[in-house]
Amino acid sequence: MSSKSGIATFEGHRNFRLRLILATLAGKSIKISKIRSNDVNPGLRDHEVSFLRLLEAVTNGCHIEISYTGTAVIYKPGIIIGGELTHVCANTKPVGYFIEPMLYLAPFSKKKFSIIFKGITTSDKSKDATPESIKWGLIPIMEKFGVREISLYILKRGSAPIGGGEVHLLCNSLIPQPLTIHALDIPKFSAIRGVSYSTRVSPSIVNRMIDGARKALRPTGVEVNITADVWRGENSGKSPGYGITLVAESKKGWRIVAEGVGSAGELPEDIGETVALQLLEEISTSAVVGLNQLQLVLVYMTIGKEDIGRFKLSNSQINENFIWYLRDIKQLFGNEVFIKEEDKDYSLLSIKGVGFTSVSKKIA
Amino acid sequence: LQGSVRRRWDINKLLYLSNIDPAEVIKRWKGQEEDDEEEEEDIEQEEDFFTKKSSAEVSEDLDQFQPTYPSIDILRKKYEDSDEEYENGYKFLKDRFLVAPKMSEENG
Structure with missing residues (x-):
């Protein structure tokens, strides 16, 4: 308005x-x-x-x-x-x-x-x-x-x-x-990668997080590869801390990501497990992209060429935040999305781009 | 007759009705709307009209990247306890992972 x-x-x-x-x-x-x-x-x-x-x-x-x-x-x-x-x-x-x-x-x-x-x-x-x-x-x-x-x-x-x-x-x-993208197939993930990092704490914490995550991810049957990244000395900042980020990768380049950072009193194994289960939860409730990537995809599709882009959405991703994003986008760009419910789990979202042109390509 | 038929809303019609709060949109679309409750709420609101609004609230962070997930106990239950053969792959995730066919033990 x-x-x-x-x-x-x-x-x-x-x-x-x-x-x-x-x-x-x-x-x-x-x-x-x-x-x-x-x-x-x-x-x-x-x-x-x-x-x-x-x-x-x-x-x-x-x-x-x-x-x-x-x-x-x-x-x-x-x-x-x-x-x-x-x-x-x-x-x-x-x-x-x-x-x-x-x-x-x-x-x-x-x-x-x-x-x-x-x-x-x-x-x-x-x-x-x-x-x-x-x-x-x-x-x-x-x-x-x-x-x-x-x-x-x-x-x-x-x-x-x-x-x-x-x-x-x-x-x-x-x-x-x-x-303009057309992502109509729900990707299958073939590998899970990750990094477990720490600053100014004992390096064993990093491995404990990896153990916790691997244990929860083993039943998926895909290759799990988590890197240990221990930082010490001058480049590791001024406070102690540690965390883990896990990402499921599909061959076509789609990614689902989950992450967690340790706070005082938490066991590193628990953080690893929590993040691993959150990754599984995100995979099971998402379609092409995860909830944390949705905003980027919606905005990029909006400012695309004047073509209709489509992608598959999980019905559980249609939540309050999603509607807020769409309303904010509409208020500034004036375009609306169309959602076609395909079955009880998935919908197809189409957005017509607004025909935006970057300033670098505009002729003054 | 009333109540037995629950109207299913078309999400496209609700998305951009700015007079309906997004939380309400989700409720209607999922068909969780309960009219009776709403009326009761209205009555309460009238009573609240004269009481002082509690002004000392702490705002929630409404601009964050990570979604909120169910607690670890719920997730554990969902993925580990309720899935009796989870050791061989989580049941409802099977179609989301691309797994190389396993070599059977007899061959090896």
Whole structure:
């Protein structure tokens, strides 16, 4: 519902990053109001302000206005320029919180993205993406859409709460728009890979996580290959921490990813097992992509060519968040999806692209 | 007559009705809607009208990457306990994995 002034308005702190990203891609101004207005501590959080700063840095000519109480933001997007920069992330969220939305902008920028994110790489306090799940869970999905040269390097690790990590996002492919996809077959997974990592703790913890995960994954019968990644010394940040990321791979390049980070008092074996079972749960309740990849797929399909893209969806994936994504997309791009229920488990989702063109390919 | 026939909603019609909350959309689409309960809720809301709204809430994080899964105990039950032959492959995951045919023991 855009008002007369042409500003799309949103309420609340839901999908904060998605709304700003969609506004940037669509080139439309938005206003978000009532941000945690009933909260004990109202308004924007440190990481949200930090994210706004990051957006300001990768675009040219954007305009951000935050109200006095911090409960409202007006954002007028500029053009995506990218470039080489360093972003010091707020310590309330891990770097994944900032990297994830950049994946939506980087391929459509004027210049290549090369950003170093400094901060916490993994945290047990929030459910944000770790560098591993971005690398193994989101980047392969982007490859499906024609974004081939994008990579993420972990230069230093840093666990919560103090951090000290450094991650480098590099996007070399600049494409006019994502390819239209037709994913009608439910992939079969032929291997499970993973990485079990730790900073500043005994290396045996890493192997204990692997044992826990392998035990739960053995009955699947596929090849399970989990790498141990122990970081020590200067590059391992300032806090102790450990975690595991598991990914199921299909031969056609689809991925399902699950991850977990250890907190105080948890047994490493339990974390391994939990993540392994979560991976199985995600596989059994998803179709082509997992819940954590769905948002990326929906946005990429929306900004595709004016063709109809299709993909198979599991009915359990049609949840509250899914509808919020679709409504936010509609509000900024005006397009609707069509869902055809095929049977009791699966549906076919079709989206017509809006015919978006990246700034790098636009003729000024 | 009422109640015996549960109307099944077309998800496409519900998706973009902005006056219906997404949580409600899911309920209707799955056919879990219970009219009686809703009316009762309305009455309660009227009573609440004059009481002070508890303003000290802590907002939930509505912008996160990892989905919420059932607790480990439920998952364990689902995958390990209820599947008596899980050692040979989880039953309901069999069609999601591509497994090389096993060499039978006699051959080896």
